[in-house]
Amino acid sequence: MNSPKAIICLASSSRISFLLYSLTIICLTSATVFASSGGNETDYQALLSFKSKITEDPYQILTSWNHSFHFCEWSGISCGKRHKRVTAIELSSKSLRGSLSPHVGNLSFLHYLSLWNNSFQGTIPHELGRLSRLRRLGLHENKFSGVIPQNLSGCSNLEKLWLNKNWLIGSIPKEMSLLSKLTGLVMNDNKLTGGIPPFLGNITSMEMFTATGNPLGGRIPDTLGHWKSLTLFYSGECNLNGSIPPSIFNLSLLVTFSLSANHLTGSLPSDIGNQLPNLEGLQLWGNELTGVLPPSISNCSKLVILEMSENNFSGKLTIDFSKLRDINLIEMSNNNLHGRGEADDLWFIESLKNCTKLVKLEFVNCNLIGVLPVSIGNLSHQLNSLYLRDNQLSGSLPSSIGSLVGLTTLGLGRNRFKGKIPTTIGNLQKLQRLSLTNNKFSGPIPDAIGNLSLLIELYLYSNKLEGHIPSSLGKCKKLDLLNLADNTLSGKLPWQLPKLPSLTVLLNLSQNSLSGSIPTQIKDLKMLCELDLSYNNLTGTITSSLGECISLTKLYLSGNIFQGIIPSSLSSLRGLEVLDISHNNLSGKIPQFLDKWNSLEFLNLSFNDFEGQVPIIGVFANSSLFSVLGNDRLCGGLVTLKLPKCKEKGGKKKRFPFFILVIVIAPTLLIVLCCVYLLCKKKRNSQPSQSSGNERFLKVSYNELLKATDRFSTANLIGEGGISSVYKGIFDSDDDKFVAVKVLHLQNRGAHRSFLAECEAWRNIRHRNLLKIITSCSSVDFQGNDFKALVYEFMSNGSVHDSLHSSANTSKLNLLQRINILKDVATALDYLHNHCQKTIVHGDLKPSNILLDADLVAHVGDFGLARLLGTDLNQNSSTGVKGTIGYAPPEYGIGSEMTSSLSSCMYGKAESNCKKERCMS
Structure with missing residues (x-):
């Protein structure tokens, strides 16, 4: 029997065991709960x-x-x-x-x-x-x-x-400088501002820094030179300015250095190639850097990408590319890399033959001068893009160009190449885009061009190519753009071209000498967006097959010899934005479907023979969106067109009694003679009209005139003479008021003198019956050629010649209107001869130089042959008589000096003894 003490110990032991057990259970439970979380x-x-x-x-x-x-x-x-x-x-x-x-x-x-x-x-x-x-x-x-x-x-x-x-x-927070272990900071393409802070230079562990595409602004801090471990530096498009700190060029571990598209200035250190021997990418394009491109770049033997375009580098290019065996891309466009016209100015091309990995070579607009060397054919077979356009390369295009079998793009436009296009061009089986525009290539287009089965775009416009369009182009099954405009190609349009379903962007054959009709196969070009066949010699009717070219947005057929009516099938072209069929022989009424096209932005029906009423809805509701000039049988339409009202249908036409005509004309002619006599008398007592010497004329540039006339479009041509052309135009600042722009052909003899004479005349005269001059322009065009033009107020009713010789059955001018015109002209002559500060002799007064405004008020124009009597401009030229046959007095032709009396006789065919008192007879 256990003692009480033993029992107590047992009990204690059991209690302890229980506690341990409980603790174990609690721990296990807790562990399970903990594990579950x-x-x-x-x-x-x-x-x-x-x-x-x-x-x-x-x-x-x-x-x-x-x-x-x-x-x-x-x-x-x-x-x-x-x-x-x-x-x-x-x-x-x-x-x-x-x-x-x-x-x-x-x-x-x-x-x-x-x-x-x-x-x-x-x-x-x-x-x-x-x-x-x-x-x-x-x-x-x-x-x-x-x-x-x-x-x-x-x-x-x-x-x-x-x-x-x-x-x-x-901005970049200053606290970031505490990130002492930072090796890579990439924050490009955000909207960060505040510049690249100098404190970033404290992060000496930096190996990669990228901030491209932020509007940071400011300068590149010199403290970035502390980044001794830097290998990649990208800060393009950051709005940076100033020069590149010299400390940057001490970062010898740099592999990629990109500061493209900023506003950096200054020049590159001459030993950049020795300072940055590990460079693989150097991108400094799109800045304002100057000076020469350092020859030491040749020592950057690891260089793969070299992009220096769009700067102000100048001088001869002396980089030895033969050392850059890994180079993949070279872009030098938009610099001034011409030498002195020496034979080795294009030597760098020879040095490229060792660059076996070269893929892209671009020297656009570098002012390169000289003959393209035959060694161009030694460039890498890996080369897929070669751009040498907008330079001054001359001579023939070497046939060795056909050795560049890896090319997919070849751009040689806007140079001075001449001669034939080498047939070896057909060896470039991978070629997708070919441009030889704006050169002087002549001869035929080689048939071998049809071997370029992968060709997508072909530009051969603005050369001197002749002969037929090769049918072999039909083999170029991927061609979606073809531009052969502005050559002298002849023959018929080959049916193989319309059979190319790939033609979806543009087919431009304008400004050639093609003949025949439009082939019906044109209907197969269902996906074509723009078709331009203008200014050829195409004949026949406008084929109804064009109505199946349902994707057309622009259709130009002007300047041909088409006749007949506008086919109703064209109503299917519901996406058409521009339709120009001017300057043909088309007739009939204006089809009703034209005013239902919501997409139409411009319609040109001018200079044909259309008749009937002009609609007033759709495109016809806005006079700036269409033109019907030169169709004398049209009527109605907008009031601004100034066309006659259409006659009501039905009812017989009443004949005007002949005897009434006689009764009206006879006394009227007598009145006219009296009026003319009085107007031609000696100077009136009234004070002479004075020109405002202080008048401020509108200042216009060549570019503004170019825009105002839609690049001097033939659609806006309203008159043409021996030394000038006149275009209708409208300035951006005044979108509802037309002007007439007279462009002088300065290459023609006498044009410069005519411009000076006209300026001198207009400087001294102002009168309601003289054509109002708005301004003049003396400048240069975009090719550097002299350009001179005069800008006048536009006369909506054309010239008296147009009205007198209208192709309509009856003249537009009735008798009373003719009398008023005679009075206006006589008043103008009286002012020129008798009321100017200096007497002015017009020198070429004829119906085509008398212009009519909207109210049929006559205005005398064209003072190109004018003389101010009593000045140096009055000296007779030794080159012969100035004026127009039939409108110059015989006295002038046989040696008489020009006088106001003779000038006054130049309206109408003058008689040999013409006197001042009957100068208007």
């Missing part, structure tokens, strides 16, 4: 908070984030093996949308956070600054906004920070 409640709750802020998860990435799995097994989560704490979150490119929970800052063991290429928005939580163990933070390619949090400096172990391609604003 993932080993760390803080991490668990932080991840759940992260999930709660996600509004879209199209790939169901976060469905595994639930109680059924330990959070270390959740998708995108990594944990430490020892403590089971979250060390990495990798959720890049998952199409997640939402905001970033600030509770992520509680993941105190986090080393790596990557959320790039999602749609996170809102601000970057400043709580991220608590992640002291964080080494890599990738928030790029999202929609984060706001500023960069200052307390990211708390991430003291941060090595890589990607913030690029967001919507961040503000």
Whole structure:
């Protein structure tokens, strides 16, 4: 029997055992609970908070984030093996949308956070600054906004920070200089301002810095020269200015140096190639750098990309590319790299033969001068893009060009090449785009061009090519754009071209000498957007097959010899924006479907033989959107057209009694003679009209006149003479008032003298019956040629000649109108001869120089042969009589000096003994 003490000990032992058991149970239970929450409640709750802020998860990435799995097994989560704490979150490119929970800052063991290429928005939580163990933070390619949090400096172990391609604003916070371990800072394509701060130079561990595409502004700080380990530097399109600090060129480990599209000035150090021997990419295009391109670049033997376009570099290019065996891309466009016209100015092309990896070579608008060397054919077979356009390359195009079998793009336009296009061009089997425009190539288009089966775009316009369009072009089954305009091509339009269904962008054969009719196969171009056959010698009717080209938006058929009516099939072209069929022999009425096209932006029916009523709806409701000039049998339409009213249908036409005509005309003529006699008497007592010497004329440039006349379009041509052409135009500043622009053909003899004479005359005269001059322009065109023009008020009713010799059955001018015109002209002559400060002799008075305004008031114009009596301009020229046969008095032709009496007789065919008193007979 146990003693009481033993019983007490047993009881105590049992109690202790029970306590131990209970503690064990509690611990096991707690462990189970703890395990269910993932080993760390803080991490668990932080991840759940992260999930709660996600509004879209199209790939169901976060469905595994639930109680059924330990959070270390959740998708995108990594944990430490020892403590089971979250060390990495990798959720890049998952199409997640939402905001970033600030509770992520509680993941105190986090080393790596990557959320790039999602749609996170809102601000970057400043709580991220608590992640002291964080080494890599990738928030790029999202929609984060706001500023960069200052307390990211708390991430003291941060090595890589990607913030690029967001919507961040503000400046780079100064606290970032505390990130002493940072090796990579990438923040391109945001909206950051405030410049590149100098304090960033304190982060001496920096190896990669990218700020491209931010409007930072300011200068590049010299302190960046402290980044001795820097290999990549990208700060293009940052609105930077000033020069590149010399300290930057001491960063000898630089592999890529990109400062493109800024406003940097100054020149490059001559020994840049020795200072940066490891360079693989040098991108300085789009700045304002000057000086020569340093020859030492030849020493950058590892160079792969060299982009120096769009600067102000000048002088002969002396880089020896033969040392750059790894070079892949060379872009030097828009610099002034011409030499002195020496034989070796294009030597650099010879040095490129060792660059076997060269893929792209671009020297556009570099003012290169000389003959393209035969060695051009020695360039790399890997070369796929060769651009040498807009230079002064001359001579023949070497046949060796056919050796560049890797070419997909060849651009040689706007040079001075001449001779034939080499047939070896057909060897370039991979060619997709070929441009030889604006040269002086002659001879036929080689048939071998049909061998370019991959050709997509072909530009041969503005040359001197002749002969037929080769039918072999029909083999170019991928051709979607063909422009052969402005040559002297002849023959018929080959039917093989319309059989190319790939032609969808443009077919331009304008300004050639093509003949025949439009082939019916044109209907196969169902996807073509623009067709231009204008200014050829095409005949016949406008084929109804064009109505099947249902994708056409622009159709130009002007300047041909088409006849007949506008085919009704064109009503199918409901997407047409521009239709120009002017300057043909078309007739009939204006089709009703034209006024129903809502897409039509401009319609030109001028200078044909259309008849009947002009509609007033659709495109015809706005006079600036259409033209019907030169169709004398049209009527009605908008009031601004000044066309006669259409006659009402039905009823017999009453004959005008002849005897009434005689009764009216006889006394009227007598009155006219009396009026003329009185107007031609000696000077009246009234004060002479004075020109305003202080009048301020509108200043216009060549470019403004170019725009006003739609590039001196033939559609706006309203008159043409031996030394000038007159265009209808309208200035942007005055969108409802037309002007007439007289452009002098300065290459023709006498044009310059005519311009001076006309300016001198207009400087001294102003009268209601003289054509009103608005301004003059003496400048140069875009090719550097002298340009002179006069701008007049536009006369909507044309000239008296047009009205007198109208092709309509009856003249537009009735008797009373003719009498008023005679009075207006006589009044103008009386003013010129008797009331000017200096007597002015017109010298070429004829019906075509008498212009009529909207009210049929006559205005005398064209003072190109005018003389101011008593001035140096009155000296007779020894080159012969100036004037127009039939309108110059015989006295002038046999040697008499020009007088006001003779000038007055120049209206109408003058008699040999014409006297001032009967000058208007």
